[in-house]
Amino acid sequence: CKGGWHFLVPWIFMAELRHPLRQLDAITHSPDQWRRIIFVSLATVTVVGMVSLPPVWNQINPPFICKKSGIYLRCPPVSEPFSLWENPYAATTSWKPCAERREYGFLPPPAENETNGYLAVHAEGGLNQQRIAICNAVGVAKIMNVTLIIPLMKQDQIWKDQTRFEDIFNVDHFINYLKDDVRIVRDIPSWLPDKGELYTSIKRTVKNIPKYASAQFYLDNVLPRIKEKRVMALKPFVDRLGYDNVPPEINRLRCRVNYHALKFLPEIEEMATILEARMRNHSGIKHPYMALHLRFEKGMVGLSFCDFVGNREEKAMMASYRKKEWPRRYKNGSHVWHQALQKRKEGRCPLEPGEVALILMAMGYPKETQIYVASGKVYGGDKRMAPLRNMFPNLVTKEELTSKEELRPFRKHVTSLAALDFLVCLKSDVFVMTHGGNFAKLIMGARRYMGHRLKSIKPNKGLMAKSLGDPSLGWPAFIEDVIVTHEGKTGLPEPTFPGYDIYENPLSHCMCRA
Numbered sequence: 001c002k003g004g005w006h007f008l009v010p011w012i013f014m015a016e017l018r019h020p021l022r023q024l025d026a027i028t029h030s031p032d033q034w035r036r037i038i039f040v041s042l043a044t045v046t047v048v049g050m051v052s053l054p055p056v057w058n059q060i061n062p063p064f065i066c067k068k069s070g071i072y073l074r075c076p077p078v079s080e081p082f083s084l085w086e087n088p089y090a091a092t093t094s095w096k097p098c099a100e101r102r103e104y105g106f107l108p109p110p111a112e113n114e115t116n117g118y119l120a121v122h123a124e125g126g127l128n129q130q131r132i133a134i135c136n137a138v139g140v141a142k143i144m145n146v147t148l149i150i151p152l153m154k155q156d157q158i159w160k161d162q163t164r165f166e167d168i169f170n171v172d173h174f175i176n177y178l179k180d181d182v183r184i185v186r187d188i189p190s191w192l193p194d195k196g197e198l199y200t201s202i203k204r205t206v207k208n209i210p211k212y213a214s215a216q217f218y219l220d221n222v223l224p225r226i227k228e229k230r231v232m233a234l235k236p237f238v239d240r241l242g243y244d245n246v247p248p249e250i251n252r253l254r255c256r257v258n259y260h261a262l263k264f265l266p267e268i269e270e271m272a273t274i275l276e277a278r279m280r281n282h283s284g285i286k287h288p289y290m291a292l293h294l295r296f297e298k299g300m301v302g303l304s305f306c307d308f309v310g311n312r313e314e315k316a317m318m319a320s321y322r323k324k325e326w327p328r329r330y331k332n333g334s335h336v337w338h339q340a341l342q343k344r345k346e347g348r349c350p351l352e353p354g355e356v357a358l359i360l361m362a363m364g365y366p367k368e369t370q371i372y373v374a375s376g377k378v379y380g381g382d383k384r385m386a387p388l389r390n391m392f393p394n395l396v397t398k399e400e401l402t403s404k405e406e407l408r409p410f411r412k413h414v415t416s417l418a419a420l421d422f423l424v425c426l427k428s429d430v431f432v433m434t435h436g437g438n439f440a441k442l443i444m445g446a447r448r449y450m451g452h453r454l455k456s457i458k459p460n461k462g463l464m465a466k467s468l469g470d471p472s473l474g475w476p477a478f479i480e481d482v483i484v485t486h487e488g489k490t491g492l493p494e495p496t497f498p499g500y501d502i503y504e505n506p507l508s509h510c511m512c513r514a
Contacts, residue, residue, distance in 0.1 A: 063094035063513055066494045071463070073488035084364055085288045085429045085455065091492050092453045098512035099255035099449075102180070106249055107145075109183040115147045117226035118189060120198055120233040123151040127168070127415040128422070128438035129238060130154075132503060134165075135257040136241040138182050139250045140234075143215045144223045147183045149231075150174075152199060153415075163413045170263045177261040181253055189231060198233050205233050214245035244498050248509065251502055255510035258442075258503065259449050264419050271402075271410065272423030278401045279372050279424065282394070287370060290360075291428035292395075293443070294375040295350050295435035301379045304435075305329065306349035307340035310380070344469075347462030350435040353378065354387030355468055359459055360432070361391055362482035370394045372428060374421035374439075398424070430455040431491075441504035448491055449506050456491030 066075035078088040110116070119141050123133035134151050141148040150171065153163050165171060175184045188195045198204050206222050226232045234240065243251060263269070279289040301308065302322050310318070323330045343349050351359075360369070373395050378385055389395055398420055399407065410416040418439075425431055425443050431454070433440035440458075447454045467473055467481045496508035 075488040095511045096514040099510040118231040119146045120149045121237040122154045122235045124154045127418040135254045163415045209240045212242035251509040288429035289370040290430040291372045291425035297376040298379045357388040357391040362479045432457045
């Protein structure tokens with residue numbers, strides 16, 4: 001094996017001593033000379049062992065990592081019995097979080113009189129989209145060696161919630177934790193004549209930043225303007241920093257922000273802990289629980305442009321809603337049916353509650369499973385939820401686990417309620433997503449970063465659409481399809497492929513071999 005020749009050194013040394021002339025010399029050595037010989041010998045063996053042992057150990061005990069094989073994910077075999085509630089222990093011993101590690105030569109942030117300028121960003125969308133924007137903003141500030149102003153949480157037209165950073169996150173922890181990475185200030189510099197113009201004036205706004213822009217783009221196109229104006233804002237700022245076109249340390253910094261610097265307010269953390277405890281003791285007996293992110297709100301169904309079961313009146317109402325909200329995509333509606341069929345085949349349609357129930361049952365989860373549902377108002381109401389509730393009657397939401405008085409302080413901001421869902425899902429034994437989105441990918445990434453022990457299930461909607469749409473497929477064959485399709489797809493270690501979102505899978509950039 002590579003480096004194996006190092007193990008020959010001690011034996012060569014001994015062979016030299018065994019030579020008759022060497023033996024004669026050895027007899028005449030003084031005690032001090034003998035001690036030096038022994039010391040040099042031990043030091044040689046130790047150094048050689050340190051150099052050669054890691055490669056040999058990696059061959060004897062390779063890290064647990066799953067690899068793609070076509071549409072499937074192949075994982076190393078394990079001797080442990082299968083568990084519905086946790087990934088095999090063998091998968092948790094190979095990797096550890098290391099986003100907090102700073103590489104040698106990673107420069108500290110500039111002093112106030114040495115900064116290249118000040119950067120402000122509009123963190124748009126819902127809570128989780130804003131979270132990603134904040135992580136990216138810290139990365140961009142580091143790339144340009146500028147001071148970051150606490151991001152503005154811009155009101156979203158769907159969420160209709162005006163939340164400030166300090167209403168949801170612990171500002172002091174955020175600034176203090178990142179003090180060795182990026183200089184962060186709470187407010188716009190006092191010397192700026194009109195603070196209001198920073199977010200409204202075209203002169204102080206950099207627009208048209210391409211999606212997944214490179215570090216070099218910011219150095220070439222944004223930094224010169226910041227140096228000229230001293231303070232600039234980036235708008236819009238969603239997915240405006242790439243993954244494979246930035247230095248590795250910037251990706252690790254983004255993980256530091258996401259997993260360590262961004263902490264919710266203590267009252268949010270405390271309420272989430274109460275909800276978790278109530279989930280585990282919901283029936284009076286301590287038990288594991290599943291968290292289900294059910295994305296089947298009216299807005300999601302409409303935006304998907306997929307076709308779902310319903311009567312003529314429901315379909316007509318949905319068509320009218322789509323035409324009003326997305327007129328350019330809707331056109332005259334004639335292409336929607338064909339488009340919906342294609343999307344379903346490609347796995348781009350949200351799973352219906354009834355489809356989720358069939359998949360979970362096929363996976364082997366019993367009817368008594370305690371399920372925490374993180375969802376908005378489900379499209380179709382109780383009628384649409386009936387199949388899922390009939391198969392899994394122990395469905396609860398945060399509203400059913402708490403009193404109105406307990407939730408009242410959190411109703412001031414929709415994002416506070418979303419934060420509670422985020423934390424309860426994060427702490428669950430099994431997390432199941434039903435459609436894409438920032439909430440699900442952040443949860444899955446964080447659970448991987450926590451050690452891969454917690455199961456995170458991402459149904460293969462394309463293959464499931466094929467199985468669910470086959471009228472000749474019996475229940476035993478459907479069970480086999482579900483199990484084979486999702487084997488290994490439970491949040492186990494897998495490489496972060498080029499272009500892959502580090503927020504969903506941080507392994508290659510932010511985790512190290514244990």
